[in-house]
Amino acid sequence: MKKIVVIPTLNENKNIDILFSNLLKLDIKFDLLFIDDNSKDGTRKKIIELSKKNQNIKFIFRKKKLGVGSAHKVGINFAYKKKYKILITMDADGTHNPKYIPQLIKLNKYNSIVITNRFLSKNSIIDWPISRRLLTKIRYHLINYLLNIRYDTSGAFRCYNLNIVKKKDILAAKDNGYSFFWESIFILHKKKYKIHEIPVDLPYRKIGSSKMKLRDIVSSLYYLSIYFFKNLFFKIK
Template identity: 55%
Template sequence: MKACVIIPTLNEEKNIYKIFNKIKSTKIKLDILFIDDNSKDASQNIIKNLEKKFKYVMYIFRNSKTGIGSAHKEGIKYCYKKKYDLIITMDADGTHDPKYFKKMIAAAKYYDYVITSRFAKPGLIKDWPLLRKFITYSRHALVKIFLDISYDASGAYRCFYRNKIKLKDICAAKNNDYAFFWEITYIIKKRGYKIHEIPVQLIYRKLGKSKMKIKHIFYSLFYLFKIFIFKK
């Protein structure tokens, strides 16, 4: 099986080695593809050093910050082009623990699209600040109300086999930022793919700064209303 994990980065110099070592410790044979949006810190140098030492590390350096959703789409397109069998997507900030890889890969054999859930069990984001909990739960509730999606649709930690989902369906998600995740979940569900959730404990970011700003939250809300109004 030819597998690849896609990790978008933006000023994650404090986390890159940590997430790389955690992935390496799983002893699962897979390639690692970093998609960097012109980081201003040492992220790109760290990634280059990893690429020189390990043949399974690759990178795509982009000229500007064009959005987390855009980074995921570019990484997924690359994996389809290179004919990877299995694709995993995750964040670089340390919240997504690679220890769940085996469970995700096993589930992907029986379902089309595997996503991780912060809501499937109580206490999965227990160490998060109250404000981030409020934002996360509110977004989950709104997506559920407006798009009839009960899944944890806004997380980036996902897994699927290339031969089970058409690339054109992935690319049907037009948003290039944080709304990409719930938009693609909505599209995948609408087009009849089988989705499966795996409960995961998400530890709040310990190093570096979150890239999510107030403007992202408001735009995502506006985009949600837009999809709701024009959905068919």
């Protein structure tokens, strides 16, 4: 089946070559779509260079930072428009190991969406700074408690079966930032799509710096609070 890997980028020049090299090691045929939010570190130049050597590499360059959730929506729209059947999304920062992609695709045959879970493996985030580990675990338990779900919903490393999942159901998630990830899983869960999780090791970023800022965390908590009360009183469907 026709497959595509979608990778949003923002100043990931030093990670692109490593990631692409690891993707090439996979014995799987797929296209690769980079969605860049106006990187200033040479990321775009690197992507263009790779695309000239590899016909399966495509890219969309945006004029400014519009949010990681927004980038995923662009990739999802592209995948449906071009009639891909399998869509894999992942980060470019080196934390998402392409070695899990074959497993994601294999399990995707029997599920609507397969997502990765950092909490099914005891030592998955063992090398993270204590503060980031604590924040991630609090977010994980808070989302699951407030929305009454059990998934690791905030990760971007996923595989969608586009033969099953309707575009309007994925894009029903309104947030254009980090909350897109848990919001989209919550909606797909409510619509009874079959969601499967696999355990992954998620090493801390080695090159570059995280794009998540304090304002993103505050904004996500606010959005989650509003969403919780909206679901509590109006029952989101």
